[in-house]
Amino acid sequence: MKPLVVLGVTGSIGRQSLEVADQLGWPVAGIGARRPSAGLAEIARSRPETEIAVAGGSLEEREEFSREFRGRVSFGPEALEGLAAIPSVVVVNGVVGLVGLPLTMAAAKAGNRIALANKESMVAAGPLIRRELARSGGELIPVDSEHSAIFQCLTGEDRESVERVILTASGGPFRTWEVDKLESVTPAEALAHPNWSMGDRITIDSATMANKALEVMEAQQLFELEVDQVEVVIHPESVVHSMVRFRDGSIKAQLGAPDMRLPIAYALTYPERAPDVLKPFDFAGVSLNFEAPDLTRFPALALGYSAARLGQSAPAVYNASDEVAVAAFLGGRLGFRSITSVIEQTLEGLGVQSVESVEDVLAADREARSLAAAAIAGAC
Numbered sequence: 052m053k054p055l056v057v058l059g060v061t062g063s064i065g066r067q068s069l070e071v072a073d074q075l076g077w078p079v080a081g082i083g084a085r086r087p088s089a090g091l092a093e094i095a096r097s098r099p100e101t102e103i104a105v106a107g108g109s110l111e112e113r114e115e116f117s118r119e120f121r122g123r124v125s126f127g128p129e130a131l132e133g134l135a136a137i138p139s140v141v142v143v144n145g146v147v148g149l150v151g152l153p154l155t156m157a158a159a160k161a162g163n164r165i166a167l168a169n170k171e172s173m174v175a176a177g178p179l180i181r182r183e184l185a186r187s188g189g190e191l192i193p194v195d196s197e198h199s200a201i202f203q204c205l206t207g208e209d210r211e212s213v214e215r216v217i218l219t220a221s222g223g224p225f226r227t228w229e230v231d232k233l234e235s236v237t238p239a240e241a242l243a244h245p246n247w248s249m250g251d252r253i254t255i256d257s258a259t260m261a262n263k264a265l266e267v268m269e270a271q272q273l274f275e276l277e278v279d280q281v282e283v284v285i286h287p288e289s290v291v292h293s294m295v296r297f298r299d300g301s302i303k304a305q306l307g308a309p310d311m312r313l314p315i316a317y318a319l320t321y322p323e324r325a326p327d328v329l330k331p332f333d334f335a336g337v338s339l340n341f342e343a344p345d346l347t348r349f350p351a352l353a354l355g356y357s358a359a360r361l362g363q364s365a366p367a368v369y370n371a372s373d374e375v376a377v378a379a380f381l382g383g384r385l386g387f388r389s390i391t392s393v394i395e396q397t398l399e400g401l402g403v404q405s406v407e408s409v410e411d412v413l414a415a416d417r418e419a420r421s422l423a424a425a426a427i428a429g430a431c
């Protein structure tokens with residue numbers, strides 16, 4: 052049992068990772084987050100054996116935090132990279148946004164197992180991460196429930212026999228709304244996901260289906276597929292987490308309650324399975340429905356396929372412009388449907404640059420953020 056390092060420990064994935072660690076009796080060696088918050092202090096207090104890394108915070112906040120956790124805490128983004136690079140640990144990357152990329156790279160370089168929830172890393176820099184893992188002998192096990200499902204379906208199968216993967220999507224809270232009503236959607240309405248309790252960005256992304264678009268790009272990179280081998284189907288109950296269709300026509304699916312503790316536990320214990328992570332699933336009264344996604348209602352999904360086809364810097368640009376637009380929507384500075392318009396304008400405005408290094412990815416990310424901010428200012 053290699054000890055865990057949980058990055059993004061104060062977030063939805065981070066807290067559930069600690070729950071899983073406690074459930075499995077798994078040691079935790081390090082924890083990291085953005086701010087020296089009360090939430091982080093509480094976790095640090097309850098786990099006196101952990102090293103703590105804090106990316107941000109003002110000088111005063113850091114001083115106050117250091118008073119209680121002197122000798123255990125380091126500051127700055129490089130402190131989180133340091134935890135990710137501790138030899139022989141399992142790194143849960145549960146940070147939100149492209150800030151997770153240097154952490155994934157640091158863990159990959161150190162040859163560690165990465166339990167990856169931070170999909171932004173894989174979307175923006177998949178080939179670079181895969182190259183680093185091949186060099187170091189590290190491994191990456193997906194935590195995103197859909198990708199964990201696909202990973203589980205592929206285990207023991209010959210990759211040559213895979214015809215396509217089928218990502219399921221709940222369709223979010225607006226699946227049945229009239230398209231005209233979507234512009235007036237409020238942040239509170241968009242944050243009310245029907246099946247999953249998650250951080251703000253991924254919840255808004257689920258409502259626009261930009262999250263599914265990012266997952267298409269993530270699946271393409273994780274499993275080294277052509278874009279057209281990644282299909283999306285709406286499945287409102289979120290019980291089938293995703294599927295793989297094989298060359299002979301057979302389809303394998305992974306099912307269960309919508310609960311992130313299962314994919315988190317699987318990423319730690321793979322190739323083994325821990326007992327009783329979830330209670331037995333009761334199928335009585337459960338019906339499973341499937342429908343094709345409506346691209347008029349969810350243009351962000353179609354745009355995601357375009358970005359995936361363009362490749363190179365386009366997925367990073369998609370991700371960055373979406374992140375900026377979601378923040379503007381949550382801040383009341385942008386309408387719900389305009390999130391997708393901002394992504395579209397940014398993709399069109401920047402074109403495609405080749406990506407050979409992490410620096411190229413970060414440059415594309417910076418340019419996209421500033422163009423997206425200008426598009427939002429123009430839309431106000």
Ligand SMILES: NC(=O)c1ccc[n+]([C@@H]2O[C@H](COP(=O)([O-])OP(=O)(O)OC[C@H]3O[C@@H](n4cnc5c(N)ncnc54)[C@H](OP(=O)(O)O)[C@@H]3O)[C@@H](O)[C@H]2O)c1
Pocket residue numbers: 058059060061062063064065083084085086087088106107131144145146147148150168169170171194195196247248249250251252253311
């Ligand atoms: N939540 C889910 O069920 C779920 C499912 C599948 C995939 N994912 C993916 O998992 C990732 C995390 O999602 P989440 O829902 O857990 O997000 P969240 O609840 O918003 O938590 C984000 C975490 O990242 C930390 N963080 C933010 N900016 C940071 C920075 N600059 N440096 C270091 N740490 C930083 C936050 O720290 P502070 O608290 O200090 O700000 C917090 O601990 C995302 O990539 C998401 O797409 C999530």
